[in-house]
Amino acid sequence: MSAFDLCLASASPRRMALLQQLGLQCLQYPVDLDESVLPHESAEQYVLRLAREKAQAGLTQSGTHLPVLGSDTCVVFDQQILGKPVDEEDALRMLMMLSGQTHQVMTGVAVCDQEQIHSVLSITEVTFRQVTPSECRQYWKTGEPADKAGGYAIQGLAAVFVQSVAGSYSNVVGLPLYETAELLKNYNIQILDA
Numbered sequence: 284m285s286a287f288d289l290c291l292a293s294a295s296p297r298r299m300a301l302l303q304q305l306g307l308q309c310l311q312y313p314v315d316l317d318e319s320v321l322p323h324e325s326a327e328q329y330v331l332r333l334a335r336e337k338a339q340a341g342l343t344q345s346g347t348h349l350p351v352l353g354s355d356t357c358v359v360f361d362q363q364i365l366g367k368p369v370d371e372e373d374a375l376r377m378l379m380m381l382s383g384q385t386h387q388v389m390t391g392v393a394v395c396d397q398e399q400i401h402s403v404l405s406i407t408e409v410t411f412r413q414v415t416p417s418e419c420r421q422y423w424k425t426g427e428p429a430d431k432a433g434g435y436a437i438q439g440l441a442a443v444f445v446q447s448v449a450g451s452y453s454n455v456v457g458l459p460l461y462e463t464a465e466l467l468k469n470y471n472i473q474i475l476d477a
């Protein structure tokens with residue numbers, strides 16, 4: 284018997300913390316993949332493909348017998364997929380694009396073991412108030428935007444930009460917990476006994 288319930292194929296401390304919130308003990312096994320968007324790929328297809336690739340790479344590379352979870356989050360506005368900003372100007376460009384608008388945050392989640400793979404997509408609508416370039420530059424200096432899709436963290440200082448959220452909050456932080464708990468039932472992982 285393993286001391287762990289699940290293997291998390293991710294470097295993200297936020298995904299780890301969200302799974303711990305459900306009481307799950309996770310073995311963290313980051314995988315490094317090419318995260319380029321394929322030609323003609325929709326945002327929905329992109330996050331689901333990367334989630335499956337992360338889960339499958341985690342399973343193969345770690346050699347674990349635990350179910351493996353992979354996940355990918357992106358921000359979508361005006362048909363554009365926003366990943367992590369490459370520098371300050373890129374972050375400013377993203378945040379000004381989102382200013383005063385509603386965008387979508389999409390997360391694909393996949394869980395696999397030797398026998399099966401299941402995946403799910405979660406979409407949340409987030410509305411920003413108007414933000415100024417000066418606020419965005421100050422925000423960049425906090426270091427918070429650098430490793431976040433769309434260049435912001437709802438769970439951090441960017442909370443002051445977020446006017447409203449429709450849908451799953453945990454999805455925006457990187458892992459939709461309701462959908463994840465449902466997926467894990469396929470692997471006999473129950474959070475609570477019914």
Ligand SMILES: Cc1cn([C@H]2C[C@H](O)[C@@H](COP(=O)(O)OP(=O)(O)OP(=O)(O)O)O2)c(=O)[nH]c1=O
Pocket residue numbers: 292293294295297313314354355356357358367388430431432433435436437438455456457
């Ligand atoms: C929009 C938004 C994104 N994010 C994060 C969630 C994801 O961790 C990150 C998007 O990058 P991802 O590539 O989805 O994940 P990651 O690089 O952090 O981890 P890994 O690939 O190893 O699994 O942005 C927030 O934390 N808060 C937010 O409000």
